Amino acid sequence: MGLRELKKARTRATLHDVAMDLFARNGFDQTTVEEIAEACEVSPRTFFRYYATKEELLFVDSQQRCAALLEIVAEQPLEDPPLEVLHRSLHTLALAYEPERARHVTRARVLDGSPSLRADKAEQQRGWEARLFDELERRNRVAAAPLAAHDLRLRVAVSMAAFRIVFDTWLGIPGTDFAGVLDEAFDQLARGLA
Amino acid sequence: MGLRELKKARTRATLHDVAMDLFARNGFDQTTVEEIAEACEVSPRTFFRYYATKEELLFVDSQQRCAALLEIVAEQPLEDPPLEVLHRSLHTLALAYEPERARHVTRARVLDGSPSLRADKAEQQRGWEARLFDELERRNRVAAAPLAAHDLRLRVAVSMAAFRIVFDTWLGIPGTDFAGVLDEAFDQLARGLA
DNA sequence: CCGCATTCTGTCACTTCATGCCAGAAGAAA
DNA sequence: TTTCTTCTGGCATGAAGTGACAGAATGCGG
Numbered sequence: 001m002g003l004r005e006l007k008k009a010r011t012r013a014t015l016h017d018v019a020m021d022l023f024a025r026n027g028f029d030q031t032t033v034e035e036i037a038e039a040c041e042v043s044p045r046t047f048f049r050y051y052a053t054k055e056e057l058l059f060v061d062s063q064q065r066c067a068a069l070l071e072i073v074a075e076q077p078l079e080d081p082p083l084e085v086l087h088r089s090l091h092t093l094a095l096a097y098e099p100e101r102a103r104h105v106t107r108a109r110v111l112d113g114s115p116s117l118r119a120d121k122a123e124q125q126r127g128w129e130a131r132l133f134d135e136l137e138r139r140n141r142v143a144a145a146p147l148a149a150h151d152l153r154l155r156v157a158v159s160m161a162a163f164r165i166v167f168d169t170w171l172g173i174p175g176t177d178f179a180g181v182l183d184e185a186f187d188q189l190a191r192g193l194a
Numbered sequence: 195m196g197l198r199e200l201k202k203a204r205t206r207a208t209l210h211d212v213a214m215d216l217f218a219r220n221g222f223d224q225t226t227v228e229e230i231a232e233a234c235e236v237s238p239r240t241f242f243r244y245y246a247t248k249e250e251l252l253f254v255d256s257q258q259r260c261a262a263l264l265e266i267v268a269e270q271p272l273e274d275p276p277l278e279v280l281h282r283s284l285h286t287l288a289l290a291y292e293p294e295r296a297r298h299v300t301r302a303r304v305l306d307g308s309p310s311l312r313a314d315k316a317e318q319q320r321g322w323e324a325r326l327f328d329e330l331e332r333r334n335r336v337a338a339a340p341l342a343a344h345d346l347r348l349r350v351a352v353s354m355a356a357f358r359i360v361f362d363t364w365l366g367i368p369g370t371d372f373a374g375v376l377d378e379a380f381d382q383l384a385r386g387l388a
Numbered sequence: 389c390c391g392c393a394t395t396c397t398g399t400c401a402c403t404t405c406a407t408g409c410c411a412g413a414a415g416a417a418a
Numbered sequence: 419t420t421t422c423t424t425c426t427g428g429c430a431t432g433a434a435g436t437g438a439c440a441g442a443a444t445g446c447g448g
Contacts, residue, residue, distance in 0.1 A: 188348070193348075
């Protein structure tokens with residue numbers, strides 16, 4: 001890796017970290033791109049060469065976590081039913097979240113501070129859902145008892161909804177056992193919510 | 195109602211209709227507020243007195259539908275379990291959607307055309323979820339066997355997810371029986387998705 | 389070490405969305 | 419008609435992006 005790529009990576013990381021710090025301290029809307037750029041000794045124009053939008057700063061991590069989730073799904077045995085695959089994959093993801101709770105809490109605080117960010121967050125999770133569905137649909141085609149696309153979509157959407165609710169509970173109530181509560185939720189989904 | 199309020203209401207409606215038409219024809223991002231204002235013979239400044247943002251044009255209807263849903267929920271018998279209340283309320287809402295399918299299809303086409311709009315749409319549905327939860331939580335407090343807040347939240351989120359999936363299927367596949375497919379989905383939720 | 393091609397960066401200009409301010413027009417009330 | 423309220427238009431402003439182009443830094447072959 002040459003000096004050029006190194007500096008690039010460093011600038012990108014600096015922009016991210018500095019911006020996060022400013023967001024946490026002054027709020028997202030109150031922080032301008034100009035401020036971020038100046039704090040990094042970089043022109044505003046350059047900022048947009050690293051991140052297409054100011055919002056993107058907050059969702060780079062999310063993209064990586066989604067990719068990680070997809071990998072976990074890919075490792076699951078093909079013969080298992082979709083809901084079980086979703087359950088175990090999200091369980092594994094929850095375990096990965098556990099040690100980083102503090103970061104997630106501050107991130108959530110920033111995200112909840114701005115309506116546009118809440119929207120982007122929701123859209124982000126919708127993106128997870130779409131990619132999850134694609135992955136499961138690929139597996140579904142070679143399954144012994146394939147599900148109708150609509151029913152698979154339902155399972156993915158419902159699982160993501162459950163994950164989100166448990167995630168919020170985990171953030172809101174210190175000491176919550178993320179994976180444990182998630183298991184309970186999926187138990188209810190499997191047995192019925194009536 | 196005086197002449198002043200009448201003109202106001204007419205301007206508001208004209209802005210909405212003209213904008214929708216422009217969005218459908220040229221796309222949301224390609225339509226500027228200036229164009230909308232000019233087509234309505236109004237200054238851009240005035241536009242923002244009627245709608246806080248360009249996006250708001252697309253979600254006024256959604257707000258009303260949410261209010262309607264909340265009313266339906268309020269009419270449900272108090273002793274019924276949450277999932278059943280959600281099911282019947284959304285079933286009723288689905289019946290109200292049926293005759294307006296064409297409008298929903300074009301609206302969905304506009305909404306899917308822009309990432310920022312997809313985000314707002316997702317956030318809108320999150321808003322429904324929050325208000326639905328509040329309403330059900332109020333009922334829950336006086337119920338015979340009250341549910342834990344977390345479990346109620348889960349049911350609301352899962353129900354909204356199901357409604358969304360069925361809604362999309364209804365939009366995507368002409369001739370779909372919205373309420374019927376919704377019933378099937380809720381049947382699965384009640385019995386278990388395993 | 390030097391020159392050349394590649395690539396990154398900064399400046400400038402521009403568009404759009406959004407908001408505050410103030411003067412003036414239109415409607416309502418006396 | 420006069421007066422008061424309210425809506426509207428124009429102007430100025432700020433922030434988010436984006437395109438174009440010149441210049442600087444880096445990498446590479448000699």
